[in-house]
Amino acid sequence: MADFLYQLLLSFDATLRIATPLMLCAMAGIFSERSGIVDISLEGKLLSGAFVAATIAALTGSAWLGLGCAMLAGIFMSLIHGYACITHKGDQVVSGVAINILASGLTIVLGIALFKRGGQTPSLPREDRFTPIEWWGVDLMDSVPVLGTIYRQLISGHNMLVYVALLAVPLTAFILYRSRFGLRLRAVGEVPEAVDSAGISVTWLRYRALIVGGALCGIAGAYLSIAQGGNFVREMSAGKGYIALAAVIFGNWKPLSAFMACLMFGFLEAATTRLEGVALPLIGEVPTQLMLAMPYVLTVLLLAGFIGKPRPPAAIGKPYHK
Amino acid sequence: MSTPTPPLPRWADLILLPVINLFAAFFICGLIVLAIGENPIEALGVMIKGAFVYSGGLGYTLFYTTNYIFTGLAVALAFHCMMFNIGGEGQALIGGLGAALASFGLGVYLPAPLAIPLAVLGAFVAGGIWGVIPGYLQAKRGSHIVITTIMFNFLAASLMVYLLAGPMLEAGQQSPQTARLAESTLLPKMADLLRPLGINITSSPLNASFLIALGAMAVFYVLVWHTRLGFNIRSVGQNQEAAHYAGINVARTIIITMAISGGFAGLLATNEILGFNHKVVLNFTAGYGFTGIAVALMGRNHPIGIFLAALLFGALTQGGGELDFEFQSITREMVLLIQGMIILFSGALAYMFNPPLARMIAKFVAPKDPANG
Numbered sequence: 001m002a003d004f005l006y007q008l009l010l011s012f013d014a015t016l017r018i019a020t021p022l023m024l025c026a027m028a029g030i031f032s033e034r035s036g037i038v039d040i041s042l043e044g045k046l047l048s049g050a051f052v053a054a055t056i057a058a059l060t061g062s063a064w065l066g067l068g069c070a071m072l073a074g075i076f077m078s079l080i081h082g083y084a085c086i087t088h089k090g091d092q093v094v095s096g097v098a099i100n101i102l103a104s105g106l107t108i109v110l111g112i113a114l115f116k117r118g119g120q121t122p123s124l125p126r127e128d129r130f131t132p133i134e135w136w137g138v139d140l141m142d143s144v145p146v147l148g149t150i151y152r153q154l155i156s157g158h159n160m161l162v163y164v165a166l167l168a169v170p171l172t173a174f175i176l177y178r179s180r181f182g183l184r185l186r187a188v189g190e191v192p193e194a195v196d197s198a199g200i201s202v203t204w205l206r207y208r209a210l211i212v213g214g215a216l217c218g219i220a221g222a223y224l225s226i227a228q229g230g231n232f233v234r235e236m237s238a239g240k241g242y243i244a245l246a247a248v249i250f251g252n253w254k255p256l257s258a259f260m261a262c263l264m265f266g267f268l269e270a271a272t273t274r275l276e277g278v279a280l281p282l283i284g285e286v287p288t289q290l291m292l293a294m295p296y297v298l299t300v301l302l303l304a305g306f307i308g309k310p311r312p313p314a315a316i317g318k319p320y321h322k
Numbered sequence: 323m324s325t326p327t328p329p330l331p332r333w334a335d336l337i338l339l340p341v342i343n344l345f346a347a348f349f350i351c352g353l354i355v356l357a358i359g360e361n362p363i364e365a366l367g368v369m370i371k372g373a374f375v376y377s378g379g380l381g382y383t384l385f386y387t388t389n390y391i392f393t394g395l396a397v398a399l400a401f402h403c404m405m406f407n408i409g410g411e412g413q414a415l416i417g418g419l420g421a422a423l424a425s426f427g428l429g430v431y432l433p434a435p436l437a438i439p440l441a442v443l444g445a446f447v448a449g450g451i452w453g454v455i456p457g458y459l460q461a462k463r464g465s466h467i468v469i470t471t472i473m474f475n476f477l478a479a480s481l482m483v484y485l486l487a488g489p490m491l492e493a494g495q496q497s498p499q500t501a502r503l504a505e506s507t508l509l510p511k512m513a514d515l516l517r518p519l520g521i522n523i524t525s526s527p528l529n530a531s532f533l534i535a536l537g538a539m540a541v542f543y544v545l546v547w548h549t550r551l552g553f554n555i556r557s558v559g560q561n562q563e564a565a566h567y568a569g570i571n572v573a574r575t576i577i578i579t580m581a582i583s584g585g586f587a588g589l590l591a592t593n594e595i596l597g598f599n600h601k602v603v604l605n606f607t608a609g610y611g612f613t614g615i616a617v618a619l620m621g622r623n624h625p626i627g628i629f630l631a632a633l634l635f636g637a638l639t640q641g642g643g644e645l646d647f648e649f650q651s652i653t654r655e656m657v658l659l660i661q662g663m664i665i666l667f668s669g670a671l672a673y674m675f676n677p678p679l680a681r682m683i684a685k686f687v688a689p690k691d692p693a694n695g
Contacts, residue, residue, distance in 0.1 A: 040472065084670035093406050093468050095670030097615055098662050105658030106354075113358040113651040242472055249469060287488070293480035296473040303465030312466075 019266030024220035025244030028213035035209035036189040036315040040096035043241025044103030049221020051107040054121040054232035071218035078214030089319035119234040130159040130227035161223040173255040189313035246299040328684040347663035372644025373637035381526025387636030391535040393614025396587035398623040403579040404559040409471030410587040410611030412478030413449040417588025420448020429507035437506035449588015457580025461573035509597040529597030539625035619669040
């Protein structure tokens with residue numbers, strides 16, 4: 001039993017690590033989608049962030065500079081998205097697809113040109129990455145049963161960006177529901193006409209939402225390439241941006257619910273690696289592909305109204321014509 | 323408020339604007355190549371040579387063109403109904419499964435003239451099923467087609483990994499792939515088809531699927547512009563409420579559109595699986611489903627336009643491979659970049675060059691029009 005609990009604890013620990021980029025991207029998606037802009041380009045922004053973070057960190061030897069530039073890269077991609085679908089009222093889905101393909105091509109092309117390693121960036125030495133932070137008093141807590149283990153394994157010992165992601169969730173909720181910017185942001189996603197007639201710029205509001213989202217995706221990218229991993233590999237985002245989008249929808253465009261969805265999707269993936277080849281009582285061995293496909297299955301079921309009723313922002317996907 | 327933009331003349335809308343968008347996309351990519359430190363003109367020359375001039379190059383180009391025609395038609399048909407099918411990738415994958423099942427299940431017992439149509443039908447039906455589910459969910463349950471088709475891409479990929487590494491894995495194989503399909507269901511190479519007619523072309527992967535693609539273009543044209551269903555599809559695409567008011571069953575039209583759209587994407591398997599790989603391998607769709615969006619956008623959802631756009635992307639794909647051999651720092655992934663730029667300019671930024679161009683043309687064509695000053 002104790003062993004099982006310890007295994008479970010380790011699974012939670014892995015869940016947190018897997019869910020970190022999902023949480024950041026999901027919050028980015030919430031900012032963008034609540035303002036009325038469909039954001040399937042989370043994937044591309046995540047990938048760009050990962051590439052730029054690893055590249056800058058490799059060239060300058062500074063993880064912090066890498067993180068900053070990754071955020072700028074995410075913002076840059078967001079601005080392309082905004083220029084196409086806010087300024088020129090282009091199709092938001094088409095623009096998102098374009099950005100995802102652009103990111104995929106650009107990261108490989110630039111990666112090969114810069115480092116000549118087939119699209120990878122050189123492996124960073126430990127001191128140039130965001131390394132796990134040991135919290136104060138871990139050794140002291142060890143003497144306390146149960147809590148000590150939880151403190152050491154689950155709470156302490158993650159890199160800084162994990163905690164940033166965990167902070168991003170309440171912060172997003174606070175901004176969305178408790179700030180003037182958030183109130184306007186939600187309004188512009190529901191009834192942009194009302195915001196416009198109040199004398200507030202729809203365009204600038206939506207741009208700001210995209211910029212915040214771009215920065216968050218950049219952090220998520222940096223997490224992949226200079227915190228969780230030590231270099232960039234081509235296509236390293238591997239669909240995480242889409243899973244984050246699924247989490248946004250699954251969380252009904254609400255920060256806390258989306259956060260729970262990210263944890264659930266993260267746990268499914270963490271459990272998959274642990275359950276590989278293990279026969280469960282009653283069910284037998286579960287195919288790993290089925291476990292990994294669960295986020296998509298659940299999102300489709302949710303969208304179809306079989307589990308709860310999704311309520312997307314009313315003005316989502318529609319360019320605003322004055 | 324600025325003066326209202328005059329409408330763009332038809333010739334400019336169909337020819338000039340796509341060319342300008344294409345030029346803009348290539349221009350930006352050229353700048354990136356320049357920034358990398360290579361000569362963009364030289365790179366373009368290498369790509370053109372690789373796509374058309376080298377022996378067999380044209381065959382490869384048309385082989386890739388075939389893929390793009392199928393996915394382009396798939397996206398375009400859905401566009402006519404104002405549906406955004408980003409699920410071409412998954413539908414094509416499942417199309418491969420359908421072709422394989424038809425081949426293993428029935429093809430073994432039949433001669434080629436019966437077995438080939440059956441396998442092609444298998445690809446079409448399987449792709450159609452993968453398209454019709456999101457279509458149904460959109461029409462009847464209100465789930466957004468874009469998100470569902472994205473999810474279905476991942477579901478298709480998971481299913482194929484499971485099947486190819488498990489139940490359908492060829493005995494004694496390590497890498498996930500099926501055994502060779504039944505010989506009677508394999509499509510002949512174009513070179514072999516043309517030889518009895520006295521035409522000798524260099525052997526390349528180009529196969530009879532190219533003819534299927536040309537047929538699909540004709541079917542597309544007749545379907546969209548010369549049938550009742552096509553009229554319904556376009557009506558629903560123009561205005562769902564008006565179509566409903568006119569007595570068109572909107573939900574049914576959407577579902578049928580997505581079924582046929584998925585079917586077109588599924589046909590990609592005839593080229594890649596029945597015509598080339600001769601077994602189902604992982605990831606044979608290689609992004610063709612997504613590029614189909616660019617093809618449909620550039621081709622203005624018309625079969626002729628789609629053919630030209632598919633040819634362009636086929637040439638880019640083949641010519642891009644040539645970059646690997648000729649250059650140190652630029653590779654075939656350059657093509658992904660060009661694709662992204664083309665989708666950006668001819669899709670998302672479609673309205674950017676439109677108003678200034680229209681104003682400019684209006685100035686030249688009718689300089690003394692009193693209404694526009």
